Amino acid sequence: MVCREELVSGTLTISPLHKVFYMIKSRSHSMIKMSTTMAARGNVISPTAIPTLEVYARCGIPLASTLLRQLRPDEQETLTTTVVTPRGSIAAEMHPTLEQRYRTTDGAVRHFLRHRAIATVLEVASGMSPRGLAIVRDFPASLIETDIPKDFPNHKSGLCEKVKLIEGIETLGSHHFLGLNAVTMEGFPEVSQLLPHDEPIILTNEGLISYLTKQDRDTYISNLKGIMASRPGSVWITADFSPMIEQFYSDIIQISPGYAVQHAALKASFMEKLGIDLGEINFPGEQEALFFCERHGFKVTKMGGQELGFSPVSGNLLPPDKRKKLLDVIERAITAWVLELRP
Numbered sequence: 001m002v003c004r005e006e007l008v009s010g011t012l013t014i015s016p017l018h019k020v021f022y023m024i025k026s027r028s029h030s031m032i033k034m035s036t037t038m039a040a041r042g043n044v045i046s047p048t049a050i051p052t053l054e055v056y057a058r059c060g061i062p063l064a065s066t067l068l069r070q071l072r073p074d075e076q077e078t079l080t081t082t083v084v085t086p087r088g089s090i091a092a093e094m095h096p097t098l099e100q101r102y103r104t105t106d107g108a109v110r111h112f113l114r115h116r117a118i119a120t121v122l123e124v125a126s127g128m129s130p131r132g133l134a135i136v137r138d139f140p141a142s143l144i145e146t147d148i149p150k151d152f153p154n155h156k157s158g159l160c161e162k163v164k165l166i167e168g169i170e171t172l173g174s175h176h177f178l179g180l181n182a183v184t185m186e187g188f189p190e191v192s193q194l195l196p197h198d199e200p201i202i203l204t205n206e207g208l209i210s211y212l213t214k215q216d217r218d219t220y221i222s223n224l225k226g227i228m229a230s231r232p233g234s235v236w237i238t239a240d241f242s243p244m245i246e247q248f249y250s251d252i253i254q255i256s257p258g259y260a261v262q263h264a265a266l267k268a269s270f271m272e273k274l275g276i277d278l279g280e281i282n283f284p285g286e287q288e289a290l291f292f293c294e295r296h297g298f299k300v301t302k303m304g305g306q307e308l309g310f311s312p313v314s315g316n317l318l319p320p321d322k323r324k325k326l327l328d329v330i331e332r333a334i335t336a337w338v339l340e341l342r343p
């Protein structure tokens, strides 16, 4: 049996990628499987929102540093794994993928706000993301942020108020904060009061789908379909599917086996900590992920950096000799998926 140290140090000779995943999967299969649904896991996953904000701040995502400075991350509040250090920061290998995921999602949301007359954005599981604040600063849209912790609405709106004062932000749009469990739909009656009837909306989520069990993922997608079906022309924007595609690793492994193994091992360890089976959440290739969305009645259009024109990911923490090639793969692989209901 291959030990974790070999995986993490990258000293293991790995040729075919499936070996890496075989090892990671055997580890996850040996862990205690949680039959609980996402709703029950919510309390475990919520703390990931703060380390994610730390990554955004380090990557220069607008307003992230100011928002982070308003928080006092407490060690007890964050997960202490090899992925999330005791200081609550996510290991360097994950930064470029998270940054790319943020920028591509953000770029696509802005693209649709600009080019279609959609005036409402519902962000599911927004956590500590600064996106909502940046969007109401820049667009006359109604932005509804939702998440599950009971204190989310007050806590996040208080933080955003402080950031607005510090940054001198005058908002063009209206910013709302509500509790919503995206699987059980607890809290939806209040959210629906802020949604237009019969008019299109933009739905978005980031860093949520990979935490869902298969069953909860089906439930979540059916929930979104219900919201979109009664508002024709709505779009669902997410970059969450891209990092769930294992094929991504076969591309990066060609460039840097050490980086690929480390990234995969970190992800596996993170999911293990959360009690999530990697075998259950990943799609082998893009076709399987697209098929999954199509089976649920969606048409998918992919949008990447070039169409969206955002500044490229810096990748400062990547090995300098491999940086450019790794970034090319990351930028190609992690794109925003725009999902529209097929008629």
Ligand SMILES: C[S@@+](CC[C@H](N)C(=O)[O-])C[C@H]1O[C@@H](n2cnc3c(N)ncnc32)[C@H](O)[C@@H]1O
Pocket (backbone or CB within 6 Å): 038, 039, 041, 042, 045, 046, 047, 048, 049, 052, 053, 124, 125, 126, 127, 128, 129, 146, 147, 148, 149, 180, 181, 182, 183, 184, 205, 206, 207, 208
């Ligand atoms: C990795 S964080 C991402 C947060 C934010 N989207 C970002 O990009 O910074 C995952 C978020 O999902 C939220 N979450 C987990 N389960 C949820 C559920 N069933 N419904 C709504 N939000 C959920 C957590 O509370 C947490 O804020």
